[in-house]
Amino acid sequence: MQTTRSSFAALSDHDLLAAVKQLAARERHATAHLIASLVELDARRLYLGEGCSSLFTYCTQILHLSEHAAYGRIEAARAARRFPVILELLAEGTITLTTVGVLAPHLTGENHQRLLAAAQHRSKREVEHQIAHLCPRPDVPASVRKLPAPTNRTRTSPPPTSETGSVLTNPAVLLPTQPLSSAASAQSPEDTESTAPSPAPVLVPRPQPRPAVIAPLAPERYRVQVTLGAETVEKLRRAQDLLRHTIPTGDPAAIFDRALTLLLDSLERTKLAATDSPRPGRPPAARSRHIPAAVRRGVWARDGGQCAFIGTEGRCAERGFLEFHHVVPYAVGGTATIETISLRCKRHNGYEAEQEFGLTWEGTRSGPSQERRHTRERGGDLRAASRLTTPDAATV
Numbered sequence: 001m002q003t004t005r006s007s008f009a010a011l012s013d014h015d016l017l018a019a020v021k022q023l024a025a026r027e028r029h030a031t032a033h034l035i036a037s038l039v040e041l042d043a044r045r046l047y048l049g050e051g052c053s054s055l056f057t058y059c060t061q062i063l064h065l066s067e068h069a070a071y072g073r074i075e076a077a078r079a080a081r082r083f084p085v086i087l088e089l090l091a092e093g094t095i096t097l098t099t100v101g102v103l104a105p106h107l108t109g110e111n112h113q114r115l116l117a118a119a120q121h122r123s124k125r126e127v128e129h130q131i132a133h134l135c136p137r138p139d140v141p142a143s144v145r146k147l148p149a150p151t152n153r154t155r156t157s158p159p160p161t162s163e164t165g166s167v168l169t170n171p172a173v174l175l176p177t178q179p180l181s182s183a184a185s186a187q188s189p190e191d192t193e194s195t196a197p198s199p200a201p202v203l204v205p206r207p208q209p210r211p212a213v214i215a216p217l218a219p220e221r222y223r224v225q226v227t228l229g230a231e232t233v234e235k236l237r238r239a240q241d242l243l244r245h246t247i248p249t250g251d252p253a254a255i256f257d258r259a260l261t262l263l264l265d266s267l268e269r270t271k272l273a274a275t276d277s278p279r280p281g282r283p284p285a286a287r288s289r290h291i292p293a294a295v296r297r298g299v300w301a302r303d304g305g306q307c308a309f310i311g312t313e314g315r316c317a318e319r320g321f322l323e324f325h326h327v328v329p330y331a332v333g334g335t336a337t338i339e340t341i342s343l344r345c346k347r348h349n350g351y352e353a354e355q356e357f358g359l360t361w362e363g364t365r366s367g368p369s370q371e372r373r374h375t376r377e378r379g380g381d382l383r384a385a386s387r388l389t390t391p392d393a394a395t396v
């Protein structure tokens with residue numbers, strides 16, 4: 001079957017949405033079938049006769065799956081061998097390969113039904129929280145360690161991870177302690193042996209900075225690991241020294257909590273006009289884009305700090321890049337009251353401007369004739385519409 005974009009170009013929006021959903025369902029079923037077949041192939045160890053020393057090698061070299069795809073499918077296959085219901089749930093789309101990966105090491109005959117039911121339609125982060133409740137781990141010790149300077153050097157792959165660190169003695173960097181998630185980064189014991197990369201030295205490119213990690217350890221407890229610059233570590237040390245009377249251990253967690261409390265207070269005052277003693281706001285000037293402090297506070301509280309756009313499948317969950325959006329566009333006479341202002345993420349604010357005026361959110365025209373008709377009907381003008389799209393709201 002030929003796959004080209006033009007296969008879908010002729011579809012209406014409604015039909016394209018329906019087609020994509022149908023294709024995603026087919027993909028889930030195909031993946032579940034593939035995993036079921038891998039269960040059987042693995043049990044018969046047919047990969048040996050094919051010249052592969054492991055199922056992982058077979059999946060990557062014969063089936064041409066990526067390492068990540070192979071690992072996820074093998075992990076799911078081995079979990080499904082113990083708990084066949086996993087295949088049904090994968091085919092339905094109620095759980096994903098990722099959540100199976102998080103759950104797999106913890107599933108038992110007694111708990112698998114309960115855990116699989118709780119994980120349905122949950123994100124990886126939510127399932128990690130469930131596991132943290134089920135199998136709480138102890139707090140990790142705070143540590144600050146200096147990372148080696150990144151260079152293009154010969155070393156073996158994968159990069160080593162070490163957990164042996166001094167505690168707040170070595171200036172430079174808060175060091176990662178262990179891989180974020182056993183599911184995301186660890187190989188199963190069975191595969192580790194046969195698929196570990198060759199220990200021969202290989203030339204590796206300059207390593208990318210490690211992403212920050214926030215991983216649940218236990219109920220209400222998280223492990224956070226970040227890479228900091230020397231200046232930030234120096235700030236931490238100065239804060240530790242200044243707070244010795246109240247935080248004698250210099251615990252970074254306690255200091256970050258204090259610092260974040262102050263930062264949030266400052267941000268809320270400047271961005272949301274939060275205050276302990278709100279004054280009655282003055283009515284806005286007749287034609288001003290200014291959004292009064294009382295309106296900002298009220299809108300933020302009402303919308304819960306979340307984009308309030310509601311699509312056909314539900315409300316947008318975005319909490320970043322938020323803007324105060326004029327429900328009735330400013331260009332066509334909208335004013336700034338709690339009733340007429342709403343929170344939108346940047347993309348939905350642009351999307352609504354596009355819907356209203358036929359402009360893309362970057363401000364380029366998508367349909368000049370339609371645009372003119374809309375703006376003429378609404379009594380606006382093109383220049384007003386263009387200003388609207390970048391954006392028709394104050395950023396939060």
Ligand SMILES: [Zn+2]
Pocket residue numbers: 307308309316317318344345346347348
């Ligand atoms: Zn949104």
